[in-house]
Amino acid sequence: MSFLSRPAIRWSVLVALWALVGAVLWIVLVQVFLLALNPFCHLQQPGVARVQVVSVDRNQDSQITDFVTVKHGRAERVLNLAKSEAEELRPDDEVWLLEAWYADGLRPTQFRLTLLRVLVEYPVLLLLPAAWGLWRVRKAKQVADAAPPPPVRRTFTDDFHLRAQRFAKPAEEKKEDPPRMNTDEHG
Numbered sequence: 001m002s003f004l005s006r007p008a009i010r011w012s013v014l015v016a017l018w019a020l021v022g023a024v025l026w027i028v029l030v031q032v033f034l035l036a037l038n039p040f041c042h043l044q045q046p047g048v049a050r051v052q053v054v055s056v057d058r059n060q061d062s063q064i065t066d067f068v069t070v071k072h073g074r075a076e077r078v079l080n081l082a083k084s085e086a087e088e089l090r091p092d093d094e095v096w097l098l099e100a101w102y103a104d105g106l107r108p109t110q111f112r113l114t115l116l117r118v119l120v121e122y123p124v125l126l127l128l129p130a131a132w133g134l135w136r137v138r139k140a141k142q143v144a145d146a147a148p149p150p151p152v153r154r155t156f157t158d159d160f161h162l163r164a165q166r167f168a169k170p171a172e173e174k175k176e177d178p179p180r181m182n183t184d185e186h187g
Contacts, residue, residue, distance in 0.1 A: 004140030017133045020126060027123045041104040046122075048113055051077075053093045056086050065108050070097070080109040088112075 004010050035041050051070035059066050059080075066086035068079045079097070081089075085108075089095065096113035100121055103109045111117045119126060 002140055002143065004137055005144035007144075010137055010141060010144075013133065013137055017130050017137070020130050024123045024126050024130070035102055035104075038104050038106070040106075041102055043101065044099065044103050044109075046101040047099040048096060049099070050094060050096050053089045053091055053095065055091055056089050064106070068110075082108045082111065085112050 004013065049072055051072045054069040054071055054076060057067040057069070064082065065080045066083050068081045068086050068089060070077055070079055080103075098111045098113045098117055098121065100107075100109050100111065111121065
């Protein structure tokens with residue numbers, strides 16, 4: 001019997017997976033809504049690149065981002081990174097960067113490449129493991145439904161009680177006999 005064939009576990013996993021799908025759809029809906037309200041926003045092609053840091057410069061106009069000049073191949077680019085990520089960088093560091101799928105003047109456009117950052121920027125990717133989990137639960141349910149029912153448990157009785165039934169009065173005689181009174185023969 002597999003782990004997902006138990007109904008309680010299967011329902012718990014189903015609730016968790018559908019909650020994940022709902023959360024991802026909510027995050028995507030909020031991101032699209034915020035993009036629609038921002039007039040300075042434009043879409044850009046997402047990407048991943050390994051770059052070499054040339055310099056890190058403070059952005060006096062923003063409390064969220066700093067400028068990082070990097071060299072990608074022979075071309076130099078000025079990136080808009082979060083202050084916390086820019087502080088960790090030193091000249092001549094080689095880092096992997098993730099480009100966001102949209103750019104605006106308010107938030108960072110590039111990020112250091114981490115699994116958490118990929119999931120935050122592209123939450124739709126979480127739908128892939130959720131779809132795989134839903135498929136596995138469905139297959140486990142089909143296997144559980146197709147499995148034969150558990151064997152019937154048989155209980156055996158000793159024949160002492162069966163032999164004792166030979167001396168019992170039939171059910172009709174038990175109803176017709178009046179109750180006996182306890183009488184004393186000597187009195």
